[in-house]
Amino acid sequence: MVQKYMKVERIDHGTVIDHILPSKAFEVLRVLGLSNDKTMSILVNSHSKKGGKKDILKFEDFELSAGEANLVALVSPQATINIIVDGEVVRKFNAEAPKVVRGILTCSNPNCISNQNEPITTEFTLVSDEGHRYICSYCDREIVDLAKCISA
Amino acid sequence: MVQKYMKVERIDHGTVIDHILPSKAFEVLRVLGLSNDKTMSILVNSHSKKGGKKDILKFEDFELSAGEANLVALVSPQATINIIVDGEVVRKFNAEAPKVVRGILTCSNPNCISNQNEPITTEFTLVSDEGHRYICSYCDREIVDLAKCISA
Numbered sequence: 001m002v003q004k005y006m007k008v009e010r011i012d013h014g015t016v017i018d019h020i021l022p023s024k025a026f027e028v029l030r031v032l033g034l035s036n037d038k039t040m041s042i043l044v045n046s047h048s049k050k051g052g053k054k055d056i057l058k059f060e061d062f063e064l065s066a067g068e069a070n071l072v073a074l075v076s077p078q079a080t081i082n083i084i085v086d087g088e089v090v091r092k093f094n095a096e097a098p099k100v101v102r103g104i105l106t107c108s109n110p111n112c113i114s115n116q117n118e119p120i121t122t123e124f125t126l127v128s129d130e131g132h133r134y135i136c137s138y139c140d141r142e143i144v145d146l147a148k149c150i151s152a
Numbered sequence: 153m154v155q156k157y158m159k160v161e162r163i164d165h166g167t168v169i170d171h172i173l174p175s176k177a178f179e180v181l182r183v184l185g186l187s188n189d190k191t192m193s194i195l196v197n198s199h200s201k202k203g204g205k206k207d208i209l210k211f212e213d214f215e216l217s218a219g220e221a222n223l224v225a226l227v228s229p230q231a232t233i234n235i236i237v238d239g240e241v242v243r244k245f246n247a248e249a250p251k252v253v254r255g256i257l258t259c260s261n262p263n264c265i266s267n268q269n270e271p272i273t274t275e276f277t278l279v280s281d282e283g284h285r286y287i288c289s290y291c292d293r294e295i296v297d298l299a300k301c302i303s304a
Contacts, residue, residue: 023188042194
């Protein structure tokens with residue numbers, strides 16, 4: 001019995017996020033906050049041609065906006081975004097850390113006003129491109145572990 | 153620029169869980185509770201040859217035990233498990249709903265003794281194969297929404 005499970009369907013239209021840090025694909029999905037009705041493939045700890053491992057995300061019939069693409073940089077700064085149309089890569093760019101992130105993240109400071117059940121949207125500001133450091137715009141608390149700050 | 157992202161690497165050794173209900177692959181991963189250092193591919197809402205959609209999980213160099221395979225049935229009873237060795241399917245079987253589930257699930261009854269910070273392992277018993285109904289072995293509370301009862 002020869003296995004039939006070698007291929008993922010070719011993407012004719014959609015988005016491929018490549019060079020995601022290994023094991024980080026799930027966090028990327030969480031920051032994107034996409035509904036789970038999309039057709040997608042997630043490769044985790046895939047062997048990279050350059051050696052080492054990486055994750056890859058492919059979305060069929062779904063084009064990531066520049067704003068969404070930049071959210072990817074929060075989790076995996078080296079990721080590249082490929083937009084596929086008619087089976088070809090028509091656009092390829094790097095995710096760029098957004099200057100300001102509204103919603104999506106939760107402040108780790110329990111006393112922050114954004115955690116007091118007020119009708120406030122969380123906001124974080126990029127303070128240093130190096131290491132992608134963000135602080136809360138309300139209480140100045142810096143994000144230490146971003147994965148733990150992604151809103152459920 | 154022709155896209156290079158059409159294939160997932162062939163699995164020579166490993167496990168393929170096929171015919172998972174659409175959008176349920178993430179829940180299957182949660183009940184299996186595997187560490188995230190594995191090389192795996194997750195296909196979500198993939199187009200099935202028989203029409204409709206399904207999810208598929210592929211683990212490289214990792215053979216699911218019969219006990220683990222049965223946990224898959226908690227989330228997706230129709231799933232089939234394929235064990236791949238040297239590129240061929242050497243074993244193919246259906247996940248069977250386990251009679252008893254220890255750990256993994258949390259009782260939804262806040263007053264259940266298993267939720268009182270006692271050193272107790274949760275336990276659920278299969279009471280009906282139809283619809284895979286489970287009740288808590290301690291307080292008899294039936295699981296209504298299994299996805300919500302999977303331990304974090």
